[in-house]
Amino acid sequence: MPAAEDAEGAAHVSAERHATGLTTAIAQPTAPAAAPQLAMPRIATPAYPPTRRLPLVERAFGQDVADPYRWLEQSPASSPEVAQWVAGQNAASAAYLAQLPGRDALAARIRSLFDYERISLPRRAGKSYFYLRNPGLSNQSELYVRAGLDGEERVLLDPNGWSKDGTVALDAWVPSPQGRTLAYTVQVAGSDWRTIRLIDVRSGRLLDETLAWANDTTIAWVGEEGFLYSRFPEPAKGAEHLAPVYGKAVWYHRVGTPQAADLLVYATPDHPEQGHKAAVSADGRWAVITSEVGTLPVRAIHLLDLRSGKPGQWAQASIADGFDNDWKFVDGIGDRLWFVSNMGAPRYRLLELDLSGAPAWKVVVPEREQQLAGANAVGDRFILSYLNGGSSVAVVTDLKGKPSRAITLNDIGSASGFGGRPGQEETFYQFASFNRAPTIYRMDLRTGETTPFAQPRMSFNPDDYLVEQRFYPSKDGTKVPMYIVRKRSLVGRAVPTLLYGYGGFDIAMTPTFSPVRMAWLEAGGAFALANIRGGGEFGRAWHDAGRLDKKQNSFDDFIAAGEYLIAQGIAAKGSLAVQGGSNGGLLVAAVVNQRPDLFAAANPDVGVLDMLRFDRFTAGRLWTGDYGRPENEADWQVLRRYSPYHNIADGTDYPAILVTTGDSDDRVVPAHSFKYAAALQAAKIGDRPHLLRVESRAGHGAGKPLDKTIASGADTLAFLAYWTGLKTGAAVTAP
Structure with missing residues (x-):
């Protein structure tokens, strides 16, 4: 579900509309894909562990609905029966995956592709620069601090020593304005729950306080003395990873005091479904409280005047009461605050709020054809990030919105970053693409000069790979963009192809670099990313066209992408694999049910797969803006028609399927994958394998140690390669 890891990183200024290689060729209907002719002996499908079936049938809105595997909704940590079942499933899948030809070579190549120094975007506080660094093969990146741009650097935090298996991770980290203290969040075993700790930057001494039960929180410093953060009430013991969450409030923590002394700053006890986060303007004058009721891009905004009294006694004011529009706080100076909003502008614009008298709004930068994805106030400039076809574009303006220059990256890729504060003379950003690992750039805002x-x-030549974007027609004629990546030497040849998609929650899928994906490309496969409806590539209308009763458009778009790849001779017939995670896992499982003939193999990862009960667990209630409410008949009827768990087609040959999840996933609970895999294995859908792989001490994706990433990547790619006919048996020699 929505989170940095569902978009493969933080927000990007992305390329989503048109680019070099644009084509509008129409895909012709194709014959069902035949199974690939495997050049190696067929590996026998393992005997699946026995799965107890409940005689459970419930009647809803005039229909009887069976749910024989509801007992698998229990956590393996609390149910010995579920834990034993998971162990049996893992044993069966591990035995099968170990036999796959080329699996070990893939693991070795993925490890080699990860073996390069990775540095994150720097964050400046006072005269210090903070950034993550990984020499290549560390399970977790270390946090460094550097005294000045060219000064001496040192390790401030090394999470590799926090656990033996590398599953305790450093998540967010925010230095105080002058860089004296750093607050950071700790993630355990992939859970969405976070613990906040503090460290004295100069001495490296960990402070005593530990702040628990933070989840999806910001950290907003109020001077050097304390900060605002969000937390939930402590859940009941044993319900931490299953129960729905309510009552997220903003608290103030003073450095050097226990959590019990924290002050409640903003809460809505009469509306516990609302969740709240805080940000603070660069000059420390205002705290901006952003309130949400779900994952839809609609928010309410309130202000706290931080100069009006002591913490907990700050004057409050509402500037956007209703949940009607999206508001993204940019920054503020004095009585002026800036927001990116879609109020009256579906593709967003930059607004200024003047609080010197009666609150008054004015447009600083009007809406334009490209979608405004975000903005930063740095120095005496705005840097506006737009989604613009296959190239990332950032526009630099003065504080009145007058453009001064455009930062155009001519290659297809994603630029992100552009952080900083008013008064600073520099900003940093990164550029990445499918064939290019992130490069970090520094821009001098006084001169416009950009330097690496x-x-x-890298151990490969990016120019050996062609990255293009094409538009293809969906079922209803809508033109949908899709990125296609492959070796230049393979252009003109149909090859095994991996198609990826997401299509939900207003999230734009943009070009990013993945060593796991690169191993697939090196082996001679093609990769395609379809920007289907439901995502955030083209603003509100594109999102609305793929949610609620229009969710089928997302599935139609994805199916049409597969048909196009085959019709255009990019994907070999019978050699198309599909993959997606979270909402993308739902996508993959739904299209496999609807068109099992089109795909040779599928990997629904951490997917939402029981659409009639998704809202009963953890954050599931927040997703009803995209999916609808199962208690409403009209929504239920739509959900029932495509729910993967409920629509497996007996008597139809299915592709090979590897279902993957983590046992600590408390965003999309693993029960979705458990129940779906059990239903697949019980159905009469052919003799290809339908396996479940459950990662231990892993969650929805974030914080996973490198060793686990390599192992899961190798297993998944080897499975998809085997069933698409991609030969991966020999390791690729690095140049």
């Missing part, structure tokens, strides 16, 4: 700050040294 950190350049990766």
